[in-house]
Amino acid sequence: MKKGEKRKQELLQIAYKMFLIRGYENTSVDDIIEEAGIAKGTYYYYFKSKEQTLEEVIGMMIEQETEAAKQILEADLPVPQKIAGIISSLRPTREESSIEGALMQPENIIMHDKIRRKLVETAVPLLSKVVEQGISDGTFSCSNIPQRVRMLLVISSDLFDEGRYTEEDIIVFIDAIEKLLGAKPGTMEFVRDLIQ
Amino acid sequence: MKKGEKRKQELLQIAYKMFLIRGYENTSVDDIIEEAGIAKGTYYYYFKSKEQTLEEVIGMMIEQETEAAKQILEADLPVPQKIAGIISSLRPTREESSIEGALMQPENIIMHDKIRRKLVETAVPLLSKVVEQGISDGTFSCSNIPQRVRMLLVISSDLFDEGRYTEEDIIVFIDAIEKLLGAKPGTMEFVRDLIQ
């Protein structure tokens, strides 16, 4: 990694946190450069525009969030564990959660929405592969896999992004996974343990 | 309705359409007053702020969209028909659809999101009531009704708001309703007819 690349990564991290805390629209370029301790020109040396910064921030996030999912996919685990692991790995990162209610703030709709869409897009094929494995080994039984997977991801996002789910939400979520994928009752029960 | 009220409704309609077409952030107060043919002062006579205008626009929409749902709720229809009717009545209105891809445009995330949230919020209790009716008459069989209903609404929104669903999406959606509410296979089949 070159010298310039490292600097850019630092700036991306700073921009990311600021977008998270104050929202994209509420974070001015001036805010970012002040926080980063750099000059206006330096910012525009690394980013073509504020918009492009957002794109890169989101790209970075997606990459990070998909990383764990990919490793789980290739691990030597029972299919239900893989499913649960991937879903839980896609939930907001510790960093995001650490920032008090970051993603659910109204000023963050734009970034949140962009992330959500891109995450669903990249996660559907990943999860679909696992479900196919599950069908092969008899764990699941269903057709139209991508559609079902997408539904589960959408539900998951609605449930966990805002961080305010209840015990009952979990019960129904587990039931939904089993029913939608055609698994025996109880198969996905331990999802409960992964989601705390 | 007083004369002033009528004027305000007109302004709301204009603001609504402009927000839809160009997005809330991209629509300036100047744009609105020009379109409406009124003076700046007049706008601020009717609205405390632009933000408040958005709130009122959304309130107006929700009211319109919930109206049909409420009528269906109290109609004398079989439970499955009621469910299907309400879900279909919550889909984007003709007006919104008529505006080429209005709600799915990126500049419209904010309004779209606000509407989606409020719509889910108001629709969950309505649909829950119908599901309870369905449990009484043996059509459905499940617990944690509000949670299940919310999931269905979230899926529905993901499917229909952007207007690009496929035949397979519908198949899986119907299956999801039946499974999540504990209905016999085929019970909700005719949902297909309502969604075109």
Place this chain on the structure above:
Amino acid sequence: MKKGEKRKQELLQIAYKMFLIRGYENTSVDDIIEEAGIAKGTYYYYFKSKEQTLEEVIGMMIEQETEAAKQILEADLPVPQKIAGIISSLRPTREESSIEGALMQPENIIMHDKIRRKLVETAVPLLSKVVEQGISDGTFSCSNIPQRVRMLLVISSDLFDEGRYTEEDIIVFIDAIEKLLGAKPGTMEFVRDLIQ
């Protein structure tokens, strides 16, 4: 004239002088509003952009400068006097001259050039009419009037805009007028008196 119109005229006058003194590019909107003692928003209430301000400033100048020329055109004077009067009326106004070397400053090329072009454009038909009168009464004798008139105006602009003409320049200029329009030697001699 409405209240707003008067204010706008004032602003135009201020912008005009500042463009003249410091040049268009070197005059920022901030400079103008500070000089005018108004807020940023007020400036943009009256002008769509800085560029448009320049257009209006130039339009205003041309109008002023053409005004005298038109009156002379319709006055009851011998043709040679009319020619001399119009040419002299098109020279930089007192105001411009009073500003130390305004139009010849390098930072003023843009405005100067725009004015020169527009002035030639509007003056050619005016002067051509007078030359036609001169042909009717035998003072002049030539064809291709607009082309000849344009040449005289271009020469005049080169001579007088910078304000540094010599006695010899005047002699040759007068000779050029007479020769180009086919007048008897001495006909335009008194041009000398009008040009100080």
Place this chain on the structure above:
Amino acid sequence: MKKGEKRKQELLQIAYKMFLIRGYENTSVDDIIEEAGIAKGTYYYYFKSKEQTLEEVIGMMIEQETEAAKQILEADLPVPQKIAGIISSLRPTREESSIEGALMQPENIIMHDKIRRKLVETAVPLLSKVVEQGISDGTFSCSNIPQRVRMLLVISSDLFDEGRYTEEDIIVFIDAIEKLLGAKPGTMEFVRDLIQ
């Protein structure tokens, strides 16, 4: 010519073309170095500033344009041919003309004006010498030569720089040369052939 000199000439050529096409103000140093494929530092190794680059570009142009004129001056030709040759050699070069309307574009006023001034400045003494030759051999008859020559150059520039002259413009132009320099009618007629 040293190696470094050659590099500089290349850069000047690139800057020249870019100034011509996009205008001096609209061409950033970044544009130039990108086009040239060099680094910022390299540019400032060769040029003290952007302004200085413009000066050198103009100097280079004038030199090129004056070159032909000087050769004609010293050639063994009849005086009228010399006059016509020099005037025609001062018209925009092939390169400039090849760039669709380059010099007449509004964004090019600054460079165009600088070139025009310097060209007149350097061409007046050259042409004056030829006119003096013409007076010696009886072709012309006039006084105040530099003033007359300047007028002809100014007219020529107005006519040819924008490249939109008509047949009538040429007729009047030839007439003007003859009249201003005191030549017999028809003496300069063949100017027509040189200007196509």
Place this chain on the structure above:
DNA sequence: GATGAATGAGTATTCATTCAT
């Protein structure tokens, strides 16, 4: 000779809101 990261002053423009008439 050559690089490219860093600078920071400078600029035009937007826009929600107020208020005297």
Place this chain on the structure above:
DNA sequence: GATGAATGAATACTCATTCAT
């Protein structure tokens, strides 16, 4: 009820220039 002139804080982006390596 209605007007429209006036506000001024906020903001993204440009660009010539420097200098340590």
